[in-house]
Amino acid sequence: xxxxxxxxxxxxxxxxxxxxxxxxxxxxxxxVYMPLVVSAEDVPExxxxxxxxxxxxxxxxxxxxxxxxxxxxxxxxxxxxxxGGVANLGDRDEVRSLFLAERDxxxxxxxxxxxxxxxxxxxxxxxxxxxxxxxxxxxxxLTNPHDFQASKVVCQECGRxxxxxxxxxxxxxxxxxxxxxDVCLINQGYLCIGSSTRGGCRAPxxxxxxxxxGCRGPSDVFIEKESTAWFTSIKRxxxxxxxxxxxxxxxxxxxxxxxxxLFQFSDYADNKTxxxxxxxxPKEKVL
Amino acid sequence: xxxxxxxxxxxEGHARVVVDxxxxxxxxxxxxxxxxxGFEHLVKGAPAEQMxxxxxxxxGVCSTAHHVASVKALEDAYGVTPPPLALTIRExxxxxxxxxxxxxxxxxFTMPDRLGVDSIFEVGEVGLDGDALAGVAARALRVRQAGTxxxxxxxxxxxxxxxxxxxGVTGGIxxxxxAAMRAELADALPVACALFDTYWAYxxxxxxxLGTWGDDVPACYLTAVSxxxxxxxxxxxxxxxxxxxxxxxQFPAREYRAFLxxxxxxxxxxxxxxxxxxxxxxxxxxxxxxVDSLGTPCANEYLQRFHREFGQPAHAILLFDLARGIELxxxxxxxxxxxxxxxxxxxxxxxxxxxDGEGYGLVEAPRGPLIHHYRIENGLIAQAEFVIPTVHNVxxxxxxxxxxxxxxxxxxxxxxxxxxxxGRVVRAFDPCIACAxx
Numbered sequence: 001x002x003x004x005x006x007x008x009x010x011x012x013x014x015x016x017x018x019x020x021x022x023x024x025x026x027x028x029x030x031x032v033y034m035p036l037v038v039s040a041e042d043v044p045e046x047x048x049x050x051x052x053x054x055x056x057x058x059x060x061x062x063x064x065x066x067x068x069x070x071x072x073x074x075x076x077x078x079x080x081x082x083x084g085g086v087a088n089l090g091d092r093d094e095v096r097s098l099f100l101a102e103r104d105x106x107x108x109x110x111x112x113x114x115x116x117x118x119x120x121x122x123x124x125x126x127x128x129x130x131x132x133x134x135x136x137x138x139x140x141x142l143t144n145p146h147d148f149q150a151s152k153v154v155c156q157e158c159g160r161x162x163x164x165x166x167x168x169x170x171x172x173x174x175x176x177x178x179x180x181x182d183v184c185l186i187n188q189g190y191l192c193i194g195s196s197t198r199g200g201c202r203a204p205x206x207x208x209x210x211x212x213x214g215c216r217g218p219s220d221v222f223i224e225k226e227s228t229a230w231f232t233s234i235k236r237x238x239x240x241x242x243x244x245x246x247x248x249x250x251x252x253x254x255x256x257x258x259x260x261x262l263f264q265f266s267d268y269a270d271n272k273t274x275x276x277x278x279x280x281x282p283k284e285k286v287l
Numbered sequence: 288x289x290x291x292x293x294x295x296x297x298x299e300g301h302a303r304v305v306v307d308x309x310x311x312x313x314x315x316x317x318x319x320x321x322x323x324x325g326f327e328h329l330v331k332g333a334p335a336e337q338m339x340x341x342x343x344x345x346x347g348v349c350s351t352a353h354h355v356a357s358v359k360a361l362e363d364a365y366g367v368t369p370p371p372l373a374l375t376i377r378e379x380x381x382x383x384x385x386x387x388x389x390x391x392x393x394x395x396f397t398m399p400d401r402l403g404v405d406s407i408f409e410v411g412e413v414g415l416d417g418d419a420l421a422g423v424a425a426r427a428l429r430v431r432q433a434g435t436x437x438x439x440x441x442x443x444x445x446x447x448x449x450x451x452x453x454x455g456v457t458g459g460i461x462x463x464x465x466a467a468m469r470a471e472l473a474d475a476l477p478v479a480c481a482l483f484d485t486y487w488a489y490x491x492x493x494x495x496x497l498g499t500w501g502d503d504v505p506a507c508y509l510t511a512v513s514x515x516x517x518x519x520x521x522x523x524x525x526x527x528x529x530x531x532x533x534x535x536x537q538f539p540a541r542e543y544r545a546f547l548x549x550x551x552x553x554x555x556x557x558x559x560x561x562x563x564x565x566x567x568x569x570x571x572x573x574x575x576x577x578v579d580s581l582g583t584p585c586a587n588e589y590l591q592r593f594h595r596e597f598g599q600p601a602h603a604i605l606l607f608d609l610a611r612g613i614e615l616x617x618x619x620x621x622x623x624x625x626x627x628x629x630x631x632x633x634x635x636x637x638x639x640x641x642x643d644g645e646g647y648g649l650v651e652a653p654r655g656p657l658i659h660h661y662r663i664e665n666g667l668i669a670q671a672e673f674v675i676p677t678v679h680n681v682x683x684x685x686x687x688x689x690x691x692x693x694x695x696x697x698x699x700x701x702x703x704x705x706x707x708x709x710g711r712v713v714r715a716f717d718p719c720i721a722c723a724x725x
Contacts, residue, residue: 010322012721013299014347014446020391021435021445023428031408037395038406039296039710056324059301086344090329098328107305107554108321115324132347132446175336175361175453178636208443208450209457213340256330257337 004048004142005033007067009060010087010115011053015078015132019050022135025142043067048142051124052132054080054087055116059109068122075141076117076124079131079215083264084115089256091115119281127286129264131215134201137287145287153219154194154212158203160184162241169243171252179209186241191252193262195237196222196230200287214261217286224280227266288314291701293709297396297406299348300720304688304709305554311698316688318681318713320557326725330671335361335663336453336641338671342659343447345673346721348391350447351384351438352652353659353673353722355520358451360659363541364646365453367639372632373455374520379625380441380448381519381650386618387434388653389571389611390479392717393486394427397608400711401489419485426478430615433475437622440468455636462631469626476619480585483612490609497704500597501604501712503687505529506566508573508600509679511651516582516621517574521650521657526562527577527600540649540658543674552681557723559681560674566686569655569679570716571610576600583624586617604687607715614653641666652676654719677723680716687712 006016016036025031033043043049049071055061068074079085090099091114099111118124126145128137140148151157161182168189177189185192185206194203194212198219206212217223222230231253238249253262265281293304301322307314326345333341339357343350355377362369369377395407402415407424435445440460442448450457460468494500507529511521526546528535536546547560547567560567576599581587590613597606643666648659655676662670691712695705 008301010301010324012344012347012350014344014350017347017391018446020395020428021432023425023432026408026424026428031406035296035301036299037297038408039399040405041294057322059321086326086341087324087329089333089341090325095325095328095331099323099325105553105556108319108323108556111323131344134445173336174340176638179457181458204439204444205449210340210443210449210452255337256333257340260341 001028001030002048002142003030003032003046004050005031005043005046005067005071006036006050006052007033007043007063008035009051009053009064009081009118010056011078011080011085015052018132018135019138022138024139029142043070045070046072048073048075050075050077050141051081051118052078054084055112055118055121056087057109057111061112061121064118064121073125074122075126075128076119077128077133077138077141079129079261079264080115081118082127082129082217083117085131086260087115089260125285127281129198129215129217129286130201131261136202137200140287148200148287150200153199154197154201154203154206154216157199157201158194158206160206163187167241167243171244171248174211174257185211186238189242191249191258193234193258196233213258217261217264220283223265223283223286227263230262293706295710295713297399297710298714298718298720299346300723302718302720304713306688306692308696311696313689313692313696316685316692317554318684318688319555320720320724322720323556323724327671327673330668333668334666335364335661335668338661338668339451339453340447340449345725346719347446348388349384349652349654349719349722351380351442352650352657354442354448355381355451356648356650356657356659358453359648359650360646360661361453361648362646363648364644364661364663365639365642367454367637369455370634370637372459372630373635375625375628376441376456376460376630376635377451378518378520379622380438380451382618382622382625383434383437383441385519385614385653386437386622387431389615389618390427390431390434392714393608393611393615394423394431394482396717397711397714398423398427398486400707400714401486401493423482426482430475430479430482433471433619436471437468440464452636454639457635459632459635460630465626465630469623472619472623472626476585476616476623479615479619483589483616486612487609490605494605499603500606501687501691501715503602503604503690505600505602506568506683507535507562508576509567509569509656510573510577511649511656512574513577515578515580517578519651524649524656525577527573529565540647540660543658547679549674549678557681557720558678560679561682566682567679568683569676570607570653571614572601572607573655574651575606575610575613581613581617583617583620586613586620589613589616604712604715607717611717654717654722655679673725675722675725677718677720680718681723684713684716684718
């Protein structure tokens with residue numbers, strides 16, 4: 001029976017909960033380490049090590065370095081493990097100084113200056129973006145990632161109808177307006193970026209009437225390019241489908257709710273690899 | 288001085304217990320939260336209207352509670368009241384959270400303590416598989432999955448919901464989807480009851496083996512639900528004094544500072560709350576003590592049995608776990624009731640005008656009352672404050688840990704049962720460290 005472990009660094013446990021939602025692994029895999037559900041001291045030898053959360057404290061770093069030694073395959077799951085995640089919104093001067101001044105406590109793990117992606121410190125074999133990745137994606141990781149079938153982008157999984165003649169003049173804002181059930185959210189004036197966000201989640205958010213915020217990261221077309229390529233593509237979609245001024249789109253894309261995810265594969269986060277170079281993560285390694 | 292450190296597992300997040308002993312006398316028992324991300328700092332400057340999508344990331348276990356509290360805080364600031372259908376769907380969302388959380392805490396976190404295993408997933412392997420325990424992990428996951436499906440139906444996304452928006456919800460629930468969900472919950476109900484009966488029986492056996500349900504002196508209790516058919520959507524916070532009986536305070540979220548003192552500890556990234564110097568308790572036992580009737584058949588029968596056997600208010604630590612099981616049954620029954628109503632009406636949200644000011648949002652999360660408080664300037668968050676249920680329980684956890692430590696540490700030896708007792712005590716409070724430190 002294949003053995004796997006889940007190393008939880010600084011995160012919200014949403015990835016772990018998503019794994020628990022996928023019950024099918026229970027009969028086929030042995031879960032040997034995952035502090036949320038198993039009492040075990042340390043990560044033993046495993047076939048697969050899933051890592052969730054960013055590296056926020058010196059304890060995270062210590063656990064990470066110890067754990068990967070025992071793993072055949074290392075998988076970074078979720079936005080935090082890939083980019084530092086939501087905690088990386090604190091990577092601003094005024095916030096850093098607050099952290100370092102107020103939160104220096106004698107008996108708890110020391111905070112690093114910022115939340116780091118896992119691959120700043122160790123080599124990663126597979127990246128599974130999503131905040132969190134769906135249960136289906138977790139199952140794909142444990143079975144055969146290369147067999148996973150998904151659309152290229154969220155847009156193709158959404159099922160909403162694009163209308164050619166409905167062109168909004170301004171964005172509605174994330175919380176405003178009535179959502180028509182079957183019509184494309186862009187037609188309705190929402191800053192939905194599902195048109196170039198990586199598919200595979202089956203589009204739960206736009207289906208429920210909320211614009212895609214891009215938590216799965218860029219599709220294969222953009223994943224090895226700089227984030228400006230993704231930006232430009234999104235702006236082009238809105239230029240074609242709406243009359244919204246470009247500055248408005250730009251401002252929306254750079255607001256925290258989207259920036260958090262839009263930059264997850266860019267060097268806005270610290271994606272220096274173990275080898276010390278600044279290569280993008282190859283698309284073959286991203287599920 | 289000897290320092291005993293106990294790492295913790297089967298709870299949400301990173302924490303440990305540190306007990307200091309001198310000459311066989313317990314000097315202190317500390318509950319240390321060892322992670323910190325700094326949400327109150329990092330949301331500063333974010334557009335206020337993005338909070339409902341940002342704050343669920345505080346915690347993937349309690350994300351629904353943060354999502355709803357956030358929307359309520361913004362509605363308070365903007366002066367908008369959502370239509371009744373939206374409130375019903377949000378209540379359903381909170382029930383999904385309750386169902387998922389109580390199933391997780393009961394079967395995945397604490398059941399192993401009753402069975403003497405490291406995880407629920409190894410019950411079959413170690414040959415414990417009697418009739419009552421056959422396929423226990425799969426059944427437990429099935430029950431908690433009904434909660435996940437309910438969250439997805441009412442909240443859109445499966446972990447970090449998106450469907451509650453300022454002024455209402457993005458849409459209703461179609462008749463067919465509601466019927467399918469009802470059927471799934473109806474199937475889950477007997478499975479949940481059977482698992483809970485087994486859990487209750489094993490808990491009685493545990494208490495007999497230990498000779499205690501985990502006695503501790505009475506505490507004050509804090510919750511945002513009461514009455515019959517309690518609504519976890521939250522309105523007022525209620526505080527029950529140590530002696531029970533009459534409530535000693537009832538207040539809206541915006542007045543919480545007049546009643547609760549929030550302190551800081553240098554040995555932990557989590558704060559701690561108290562009431563006029565008294566230890567507080569929130570979570571399931573607080574609700575079981577303040578709610579007289581649940582109003583749904585199975586859950587109410589369990590609650591009456593609970594009150595009959597343990598009194599009201601009840602104080603023993605392991606009763607937190609039993610109370611959680613009662614709520615698991617309630618969440619399923621109540622959700623079936625709500626899903627039988629018409630939820631596909633047209634009026635799901637009202638228009639609103641954003642404005643600057645202050646807002647408070649209160650919900651009863653599975654772990655107790657949760658408050659989000661925002662100050663908005665120029666449409667941006669100038670200050671955010673998250674008053675977290677686990678923080679209300681920190682002093683109670685430490686007091687209970689001290690009781691356990693004093694029970695198992697004598698001048699000549701430390702009984703190894705202490706390590707298990709520490710785990711049981713902490714898990715009874717079902718703390719959430721990602722939330723507590725945020």
